[in-house]
Amino acid sequence: MAAFEKELLALLPRLRRFARSLTHDAADADDLCQVTVEKALLAQGSWQAGTRLDSWMYRIMRNAWIDTARSRSRAAETFVGEDAGLSVGATGNAEARVALNEVDAAMRTLPDEQREAVALVLVEGLAYKDAAEILDIPMGTLTSRLVRGRQALMARLGEAA
């Protein structure tokens, strides 16, 4: 396997996690992963070895999600899958599932621009600077979206003052 594919394979667990925090739904998340990997394989030539592959992949995934979300919201309200969260049960336990469902539900209420900032910084653990680059926004925009998203989540999750 070429080095590119190998590195990409190693990133898949993190990409699945990012996809899940964007989409709230296990099946949608894996569809998004598939589209992202397809796009990455096609665009492979434009990735510069030595630069961060994770940032490059997060960016592709985020843009792919915007595209699909846009076309879906035109069609209908997002369908809320009843079994969202159930797939964690494959290896997880009931407690983990409940924790994820609560957080998923709170994340779902955020506007996209706040959710993606929260996902990159709080879930994926990226530095502000890297998240701002992936989202193609200035640092000030990132921090203001991030702080609003977090305050909304705190209120939802019972962490309010």
Added chain:
Amino acid sequence: MTIEPEMLMAYADGALDPLSAKRVERAIAENPALADEVARHRRLKVRLASAYAPIAEEPVPDRLAAMLTSNVVPMQPPLRQRSRLSLPLWQSAAAMAACLVVGVLLGRQVDQGPISATEHGLYAAGPLASALDRQASGGDGAVRIAVSFRATDNDFCRVFQSAAADGIACRDAKGWALRRTMPGSAPKAGGGYAQAGSSDAELMAAAQDMMADMPLDAEGEKAAIAKDWRSR
């Protein structure tokens, strides 16, 4: 002095330069409500990181992995061997082995530095030990403390980041025992590639597993520092 919500959040994340961090600390000293807000930011971070952590630990579905491995040359170990059930085990064993190696290497390299290898295992020493003893969570410096909590075995533990190592240290009778160590992620001079992503989320998830209840807030931390982190 007013502190913007963005600045307070950045302080909670350890993302401020030392000068701004000092400004925030002065404001916090005057207004305890700000300390609560910092604690809320940190608790939210732990909660989100640990809620999504299981996804990254699941085996990757075959159809996704196959997109990258379908042209595999025969030299490559067959991916199928990592069956659905054995993958997480294999992963955690590898991660554990990596932690041990890092720990042992660190112990050897820097016996007089931040970590010392004793007959009872790895313990924090020098600047790391004093930061764990006295430093409040958040803020900037050579050592950053992300969060403090009481573990299910009743010891106090703290998640730390430093240039030499990241990890979880728990206070026992002999000092700060290192329960987890990973390569350091704290920014090195020049802003090199810090592995914040993986180690941060992994440590937070590990911490969540160890916690008896919620992380300590600023008050709880202060009280623990005053009692020298004695839990009993």
